[in-house]
Amino acid sequence: MEPRKEDSGHHHHHGHDHGHGHLQMHPSQGHLEPRRPSREELSHIQGWGADLDRKNRPAVPMERTPPRFIDAKPGDPPQQPETVEVLVSPERPGITPIFGTAQPPSGLSGMIRRLAFKSTENDLRHWMLLLLADRVNVVEGVVEDLARGHVPNILGEMGIKSEMKHNPAGLAKKVAITAAVVGAAVYLMKRSDRDQVGYEGDRYGKRYYR
């Protein structure tokens, strides 16, 4: 690498006070040029330069037609029949020939999703409503589990087993913090209950409280 030229002498003396109290002199940055290693220096790199020639890079040019690597048939694929409700972006004139049919919209979250699809992708409300629907859907998921007699093992679903195995110290810390927060909340609530009892008791006498 070409060493950067640094002017010696007065450039390094900061604050020559000739009536310019705050004038600070900087070294000249000199000529800047990045160093490039030679091919010899890079010869130990496995496969170095195999695709230096752009002819070897599959996506150069970025757009290439007709396409290679696929057996493209002329015309659009036949239309998939709609067997479940599919929400379609308002930025399309109709449904695509192929689509997914997993988890059709349902319940309250489904209603919010339908509302979201009344606005375009270009409208932030579309996405914010979908995020809201996702959160509502989480509650629906728990209710649905309980309705079919399955109590979800939420800690298990969050991977607590692996946390115990690989990060016991972290888990202990999380438990301690949670216990402290819950403990503080319980204490504050109890204190506020006691205040309440005192007040009510004063007002109505002791007969309501055993």
Add this chain to the structure above:
Amino acid sequence: MLAMNYRGPYRVRADHKPDPVIEHPGDAIVRVTRSCICGSDLHLYHGMVPDTRVGHTFGHEFIGVVEDVGSGVHNLKVGDRVLVPFNLFCGSCFFCQRELFGNCHNTNPEATAVGAIYGYSHTAGGYDGGQAEFVRVPMADVGPYVIPDDIHDDDAVLLTDALPTGYQAAEMGDIQEGDTVVVFGAGPVGIFAAKSAWLMGAGRVIVVDCVDYRLEFVKRYAQCEVVNFLEVNDMALHIKKMTDWMGADVCIDAVGGDASGNISQTITGRLMKIQGGAATVLHWCINSVRKGGNVSIVGVYGPTTNMVPIGNALNKGLTLRMNQASVKRHLPRLIEHIRAGHIDPKQIITHRIPLEEVADAYHIFSSKLDNCIKPILIPPSANQVRAVSATAAH
């Protein structure tokens, strides 16, 4: 069948759901033998992608064996061992006709802003994914790729997304001989981007992350320099100091919206979700690259909006290129690289976890426990002998 089942942010489980069926003449049903958890699955897992419905099965990196085909499928037959590119594409639309298979316009009715992706929410088409025993694979004559006999399953599953995405990241950087390339993110995609940068003739490759075990791995695997951003005061200044004060020729964002490193980005992007993820890395890319340089983005961001210093990109005359990888166009060349010994993808696999333990697999990967780099899920169906073959044997 058994399948991964999303229950809400940070909550997944293995659960039973009906087997997929042929819904279109072009469909195939694939019995999954391996699937990966991808870094971008974590955006779903963290609840960052709009329209991620409870009950959804994630998984866009999978390989398997063709179990059934629709009446319109001619290029695949039952019993073929296939890798399935993560993009679900038709092959005939305006974009597919230009080899932009990641931008197909015929497979995702829910959005125009993104192509269709297996198991990646309804924003990406509403298809259940491959972290399951069976998957519906539409346009089976176009998408799946029959795995050559000499390619190992573990290499094949990494050819569905991680390796092509890393390779395309380097390719979009338009690397010239001797260029300094900075890759942000030492996850699987960043690791492969670093490796690919050398193939394209880079002069220096620097990988930035905050997880030491990943930096150690990439330093060895991709023969590159590494920087832990937690040990650096200012990322852009640090890169400038490392590059004779010019900035890197190419910066690659292989992180996306789950980035850490900037508190205001983390709060607005990851916690409040008023941005489409934390744009910390994109900010660093724009400010660390030299004037006239290239920024290549493969890290995933949400569809809403992001705060990035676009004015600096203008004033510096940068070229920003980004896309979902067009997996299928890269496969022949990448297979040549594997055969030539330039890349050994399977080395990045650190964990093999039964599908039944999918909740732990996600937690380990998301929390970077047990030095995890790439986990693969093995469904119970992996070793299943097909009923048809068993019958044929009689």
